[in-house]
Amino acid sequence: MKKALITGANKSIGFETARQLLQQGYHVYLGSRNEENGQEAVEKLNAEGLTEVEAVQLDVSDPESVKAARAQIGQKTDVLDALFNNAGINGGIPQTATGASIDTFKTVYDTNVFGVVSxxxxxxxxxxxxxxxxxxxxxxxxxxxxxxxxxxxxxxxNKGAIYHTSKAALNMYTIILAYELRDTPVKVNAVDPGFTATDFNHHRGTGTVAEAAARLIKYATIGADGPTGKFFSEENNSETGEIPW
Known part of the structure; x- marks a missing residue:
């Protein structure tokens, strides 16, 4: 049985990704910053008959939490087949280049960039x-x-000095990570789930969480001949999915 870890998986796109992976026969480690919320998410999935799932307390912005999650999962398995770096925050609005606070930049980058690296x-x-x-x-x-x-x-x-730049930084990390791992079986890609209706955007999105999760899973299940070091957004390119950095 393949195993996957999803950060920020107690709700929205992360939760739906967990559900779809479970339906495809994966064992899922459901990462949640709040342990109670994570356990509630597991119980919801269990109620649907999806039982190969475990909640893991994981605050990606807290190095000690990441270390503890690694130890916890490491006691249960020697192998992880997929990692979804899904946890993210937007930092609120407005986010002007001339007025956004350094503190907000740091908070968002702690999750969206440094958390992914960690x-x-x-x-x-x-x-x-x-x-x-x-x-x-x-x-x-x-x-x-x-x-x-x-x-x-x-x-x-739609310009946002904090959230948008954090994702640009994440994209560059993706490029460099894929380059460093180019001669290994590891494939790394940046994937845009699309403008999805979630509490992240006050449900203003036009896509569904089911569509978004399917887009993420698509690139977690590519074969040995699949892409690596690429940027995909089916919303912005319905033909090949690949978009420019």
């Missing part, structure tokens, strides 16, 4: 023991420098 480094050894390890960094089309400089892009006027 979790990836902590669990990489378990991933490398898999025959087909996959890392999905949950990004956003808002992190594309190329699209943000195109006045014809439908989201061109």
């Amino acid at each position: 979790v990836t480094q902590a669990f990489l050894d378990l991933l490398q023991k898999s025959d087909a390890p996959r890392i999905v960094n949950v990004s956003s089309g808002m992190g594309s420098l190329t699209l943000h400089t195109d006045p014809n892009w439908k989201y061109y006027h």
